[in-house]
Amino acid sequence: MHFDAENLFSENQAITADAVSTNVIDMGAKTNLAGGTPIEVHAQITEDFATCDDLTVEIEESDTENFASSKVIASSGALPLAQLKAGEILPLAYLPRSTGQFYRLKYTVGGADATAGKVYAGITHGRQTNGV
Numbered sequence: 001m002h003f004d005a006e007n008l009f010s011e012n013q014a015i016t017a018d019a020v021s022t023n024v025i026d027m028g029a030k031t032n033l034a035g036g037t038p039i040e041v042h043a044q045i046t047e048d049f050a051t052c053d054d055l056t057v058e059i060e061e062s063d064t065e066n067f068a069s070s071k072v073i074a075s076s077g078a079l080p081l082a083q084l085k086a087g088e089i090l091p092l093a094y095l096p097r098s099t100g101q102f103y104r105l106k107y108t109v110g111g112a113d114a115t116a117g118k119v120y121a122g123i124t125h126g127r128q129t130n131g132v
Helices: none
Strands: 002-014 039-050 054-062 070-075 102-110 116-125
Touching: 002 039, 002 102, 039 054, 054 116
Parallel strands: none
Antiparallel strands: 002 116, 039 116, 054 070, 054 102
């Protein structure tokens, strides 16, 4: 699996409370993803989470880089703490076909704030599927 620094949302970003990804990805003015190859999003836990109840990861899109008005276009749903272990791949397989210019991830921590937990996430081509 290959990542490009320009296409990373989070690079081992510590998520201890509600947050948005460190990086915003600019897809260019009014991108139309209606055709072509689906754009893969890979999000993976790189450090075990602790003390929170769950984590929800959402993909947001906006026409402005400051996300003054944004909408959620995909969600992992609430993932329980037992699932938030290093190596776990989060269920955000593809960037939905949409027309926004800017994209980011939004992390919502359920229950108490986490005392540990990190995520690595970005757009990739060629998802690794052999379990390594």
